Amino acid sequence: MDRDRYVPFTTVFNFRDLGGYPAADGRRVRTGVLYRSDGLHRLVEADLGRFAALDVRRVVDLRRADEVANYGRIPESPGLDYHNVCLQTLAWTAAEVAPGELAGYLAQRYAEIADEAVGGAMARVLRLIAEDTAGGTVFHCMAGKDRTGVVAAVVLSLLGVDDDTIAGDYAASRFSEQRYLAWRASVAPDSPRYLPSSGDPAPAETMLTFLAGLRSRYGSIAGYVDAAGFGPADRELLRARLLAPN
Template identity: 45%
Template sequence: MGRGPAGRYRVDVDAIEVNRRIPFSAMFNFRDVGGYPGHDGRTVRWGRLYRSDSPHRLDGADLEAFTALGIRTVIDLRRPSEVERDGRVPEQDGLAYRHIHPEHVDWGERPYRQGEDLPRYLADRYADLADTGAAGLAEAVGLIADETNAPVLVHCVAGKDRTGLVCGLTLAALGVSDAEIAADYALSTEAAAQFQAWFASTGQQMRAGLPPLTTPATAMTLFLTELRQRYGTVADYLRRAGLTDAQLTALREHLLE
């Protein structure tokens, strides 16, 4: 049993799945990453770590609802060009903005081809990002590990790939099972359909060569399995990327209850 972001008690998995999402009219993939079982029978705390698509569209009632969550730190994983194109989360008193760009090859240089194995394609792109963007990914997890930054929101453009990796690595370091991590990652599929409908309504078109905006659970499972084959554990990968043992301990101390 865990306490949800609004103080309600979650008593079963179905309740968690129903209440995990926090609805906004201008964001489609905003949700709490709490509630999952981790190390030593402890549970990831609600209301400490959120994930979403880009919050640059927040205004009016959406901005009021966002403010009410008490988020202290926003970690923006987008490319500099994406930040320049769309803008950033609206400035607010007490809200720290951190832009971290995990270096990675533009997916247009390794285009998805129709009929290609999507989970395999995504897992390979995530492995590439884990290699070239290791320092940025570790920096993001390090910010999440610092209790003074919480609550934290992590986002990219659609909130599924770069955000999915940072949240997946964080949950793995907290001892959450691969099955639970993959299930959380897969929740972005429904939101991605809403994001795509909004994107189309703006008159913009998706770039050629991008994969479908879906998040098959197998992609995350493959990524985590193969990351461990290369590095031993997710914690070992994060250490090699620059995270300290003290940060890993702090992550577990304040995100697990």
């Protein structure tokens, strides 16, 4: 994982560019077009200039309605197109899972997220990402690892990025998770844990297992998004938007 993908902010810890990865037909994912992130509701005023300099015009917030109500959303600004698409209706926690069991536990939860999103949420998110709009797009949840990781894996796979690279991109969240948890403990020391207190919070094995499971249940990643209502013509738009020419 190239640490240069990270865009540093004061209280947003997992904002990074999905561009640059090798993809299908010898092409690469475009840089400066699609970003993944943790909770953008935490952007402080001192960081708004840096965010604006990225020319991100569309925000896709994957959180539940109660999370948006409780924590707020990214600050409004002229020209910013905001969409809230709930990708997971039921909250869960991995706090009581033993570190050695975390990869399997997370892969199961991600499978549940993906299967639930077949009902319409995944297709809506992918269309928002694929649409040829001015400026870049960022999608995010709370930690930028779980729901965001599911969407990132599906998008990168549709672009022809290999599984090991996708798993590496997912595993890079371990760096931001450590920073986020340290910050969270400093500002809210009594807040409940949602991950085991030790071990790797984003094992690459999780993503490899998740992708294998999608293919087992739907035949392929394309088969999965077909079931979700994101068909071949949609996928061509996604590739046109996100793949750099040879």
